[in-house]
Amino acid sequence: MAVGRIIKALSGFYYVQSKEGIYACKGRGVFRNKKITPLVGDFVEFDIRNEDEGYIMKVKERSNELVRPPIANIDQVCIVNAAVSPDFSPLLLDRFLVLVESKHIQPLIFITKMDLVPSQEVDRLKEYQAIYKNLGYEVKLLSSKEPEWITEIMPYFKDKVSVFAGQSGVGKSSLLNLLDPDLYLETAEISKSLGRGKHTTRHVELLAIGEGLVADTPGFSVLEFSDLEAEDLGVCFPEIRTQMQDCKFRGCLHDKEPKCAVKEAVANGSIAAFRYNHYLRFLEEIKSRKPRY
Known part of the structure; x- marks a missing residue:
């Protein structure tokens, strides 16, 4: 055998x-x-x-698995976000991060198309980069006009199985082509009328890149928390995870409960308000989910 x-x-x-x-x-x-x-x-x-x-x-036996894309035994998920076209969305990034954290997989954040960003917007993206770095995430700002970043990120793929994830049109296939020009992965222009990319990747495949394996996966835009329970959501936010042990009540969901350490941390600025707002939004989404029988 x-x-x-x-x-x-x-x-x-x-x-x-x-x-x-x-x-x-x-x-x-x-x-x-x-x-x-x-x-x-x-x-x-x-x-x-x-x-x-x-x-x-x-x-x-698998160490982990994702449903969309269908793939198993992953070491890290490279979450690819565009700086522009489509515009950078912290909400979408946090949605990806929660899904990756819930599977106990290491996330790595790439923000592409930095060369297309107006100069006044660069500082705003660098502020986001600093916030996510403080949470323990690696965040790389990538520009196709500055190819030296390729050698900088290559070591991240060594001896690992990596998945590239992100909505369509953020440049996943273009990024993989830059990492390995021999791939010639099919890429497509953003559909101007829809503001979305065409789905150019039609199957899941592991490709040998940088002494590791990288999966190019179909772009997807519907990300649901179908397997996540309300009480497990906070664990998927590193800054909430570290504060929640100081909440007065066990099982605190950090929304309406008194003497909540997480809400105090938001009030004093040690947890970013936008992250907490995303937490509340996802919590409401999970609570309003139809029960499955």
Whole structure:
């Protein structure tokens, strides 16, 4: 039995990379009965049938997984935001951060298209960069006119499986093309009428970049907290996580309760008001979610 990692799933085949090469594999019929769906990133045991084909016999236990995009065993998520076109959105960034934190995956923040930002807006973006850095996040401001940043961020990918995530049109594929010009990933212009990018990436695939593996994933714009409970939301905000132990009541949701350490921290400025407002917005969203039966 051979062992490998699924690096691409396409048209019913799972492409498994092992020491011997890449094999186009089918899943066992029993997987469907057991509701097992192999994912890109999975470590699997497979039976080689001929020189480049095989059957996946077992999917090994995952350290984590994402549903959209469907991928497993991720070390870090590179959240790509555009500075302009589409405009930088702290709300959207925080939505991505909460989803990544809830899966216990390390986030890395890239803000692209800095060369297109009017000079008066640069300072505002640097203020956001400082706020997120103080929370323990790596934040890189990237400009296609200053390619030296490529060598600066390459070490982040070494020996890691990274996922690039972000709404369509923020430049994920363009960024990957800059990191490895041999990829020539299909890119598309922003649709001016919609203010969104076209979905140019149609499947999930792990690509070898910078001594690691990077997944280029379909752009997506609907990010729901379907698996997150209200009492777990605060843990996904590092600044709330550190304060919540000082709240008077156990199970404090930091919105209406008295003697809440988090609300005090917002009042004295040690928690950014915009982050707390996003927390309240997400909390309301989770509370108003329809129950699933």
